[in-house]
Amino acid sequence: YLFVETELWPNLLWHLRRHGVPTALVNGRLSTRSFTRQQWAPVRSFYRTMLQTLSLCLMQSDRDVDRIVALGAEASRVRRTGNIKFDQPIPVVVEGGVTRAHLGLQDTDQLFVAGSTHLGEEEILVECYRMLVARCPSAVLLLAPRHIERAESVEAMIRARGLAVQRRSAIGQAGVVQSTGPRVVVLDSRGELATIYREAVVAFVGGTLVPIGGHNLLEPAQWAKPVLFGLYTDHCAEIADLLIQAGGGRRVLQAEDLTQQVISLFSDGEERERMGRSARQVVEQNRGALQRTLDAIERLMTPQQGTSGSPLANRSLPLMAGRS
Structure with a gap:
C-alpha cells in the first residue's frame, strides 16, 4: 500500500499489517505543526505504535527523516529519497492551450x-x-x-x-x-x-x-x-x-x-x-527522487536471497495508492 506525504489511517494500517501487506510512505513530509501536534502526550504513544507498522518511510528531507524517527518510526525503515516534485515534467504547451x-x-x-x-x-x-x-x-x-x-x-x-x-x-x-x-x-x-x-x-x-x-x-x-x-x-x-x-x-x-x-x-x-x-x-x-523512490519500493517487493521472502513473494496482491 503506497500513500503520499503524511495522511495516516490507523485502522487501515493495522489491517494491512495483519494481512502481511507492506506499506510505504512516499514523498513523506512532516510540517512543524503536525510534528508538534503528534508530540502531545495523550497521542504520542498511539502515534508511535501506528508508525511502527510502516514497512518503509521515504522522506523528502533530512528534517523529515529526523522528525518521523523522533515520532516513533523504525529508523532502519526510513530513507531520505528527496522531493518527487523536482521530477515533475515541464508543462507541455499544446495547441489550444493558454497563450498571452x-x-x-x-x-x-x-x-x-x-x-x-x-x-x-x-x-x-x-x-x-x-x-x-x-x-x-x-x-x-x-x-x-x-x-x-x-x-x-x-x-x-x-x-x-x-x-x-x-x-x-x-x-x-x-x-x-x-x-x-x-x-x-x-x-x-x-x-x-x-x-x-x-x-x-x-x-x-x-x-x-x-x-x-x-x-x-x-x-x-x-x-x-x-x-x-x-x-x-x-x-x-x-x-x-x-x-x-x-x-x-x-x-x-x-x-x-x-x-x-x-x-x-x-x-x-x-x-x-x-x-x-x-x-x-x-x-x-535535484532530480532523481522519483527513481530513488521506485528503486526502494522494488526492493521492498522483491524477496531477499536467503530469507523466506517478501510478503508479496507467494501471492498476488493489488497495488493500491492513496494520497493526502
Missing part, C-alpha cells in the same frame, strides 16, 4: 504573476503593483487565488482600489471590452497556472506572506523565473532554502520588501536572467 492572447496581453506587456494566493496576500500584492506600475507602466499583474471560488471577492477588492481588472474567463468573450494599460488579471480557471508562469517576468508564490506554509515554488523555477516568497515556507522549507542558497529565489519579509524586490527585478534584466538560470539549475540538480 488568452490573457489579453499585448506584445509590450510585462507580466508579474502571483500564484496560489490567499486572503491577506492579494491586498499586499495589489498595493505592490500600484507602486510597480508607477515605475513600469507596461506591467500587468496576474493574481491566481489558491481557491478560485474566491475570484469574485478578489475582483471586487481590486475594483474597490480603483484598478482595472478582468477575469481570465471573460477575456476574449464577445461583447467584453478588452482592457489595455495597467490592469490586474484574476485567474479563475483550473490547471493553467503552471503554464502561465512561463510568461512571467517575475513570479511570487503565495501561502507565504500569511501563515499557510507555502505552495509549489518549483513551478516558476522550472521556467527559469526569479521566485519570490514570504516568511511562511514550512511546507516547502527545503526548496525555499535551496533557491535562496543558489540565488534563484528571494524571501521577502514584509510588504515594503516585496515592493522593493519586484521593482528592482523589473528594472534589471540581467539580474532577472541570472536568478532565473539559478532557479532552473536547482530543479535540474
Whole structure:
C-alpha cells in the first residue's frame, strides 16, 4: 500500500499489517505543526505504535527523516529519497492551450504573476503593483487565488482600489471590452497556472506572506523565473532554502520588501536572467527522487536471497495508492 506525504489511517494500517501487506510512505513530509501536534502526550504513544507498522518511510528531507524517527518510526525503515516534485515534467504547451492572447496581453506587456494566493496576500500584492506600475507602466499583474471560488471577492477588492481588472474567463468573450494599460488579471480557471508562469517576468508564490506554509515554488523555477516568497515556507522549507542558497529565489519579509524586490527585478534584466538560470539549475540538480523512490519500493517487493521472502513473494496482491 503506497500513500503520499503524511495522511495516516490507523485502522487501515493495522489491517494491512495483519494481512502481511507492506506499506510505504512516499514523498513523506512532516510540517512543524503536525510534528508538534503528534508530540502531545495523550497521542504520542498511539502515534508511535501506528508508525511502527510502516514497512518503509521515504522522506523528502533530512528534517523529515529526523522528525518521523523522533515520532516513533523504525529508523532502519526510513530513507531520505528527496522531493518527487523536482521530477515533475515541464508543462507541455499544446495547441489550444493558454497563450498571452488568452490573457489579453499585448506584445509590450510585462507580466508579474502571483500564484496560489490567499486572503491577506492579494491586498499586499495589489498595493505592490500600484507602486510597480508607477515605475513600469507596461506591467500587468496576474493574481491566481489558491481557491478560485474566491475570484469574485478578489475582483471586487481590486475594483474597490480603483484598478482595472478582468477575469481570465471573460477575456476574449464577445461583447467584453478588452482592457489595455495597467490592469490586474484574476485567474479563475483550473490547471493553467503552471503554464502561465512561463510568461512571467517575475513570479511570487503565495501561502507565504500569511501563515499557510507555502505552495509549489518549483513551478516558476522550472521556467527559469526569479521566485519570490514570504516568511511562511514550512511546507516547502527545503526548496525555499535551496533557491535562496543558489540565488534563484528571494524571501521577502514584509510588504515594503516585496515592493522593493519586484521593482528592482523589473528594472534589471540581467539580474532577472541570472536568478532565473539559478532557479532552473536547482530543479535540474535535484532530480532523481522519483527513481530513488521506485528503486526502494522494488526492493521492498522483491524477496531477499536467503530469507523466506517478501510478503508479496507467494501471492498476488493489488497495488493500491492513496494520497493526502
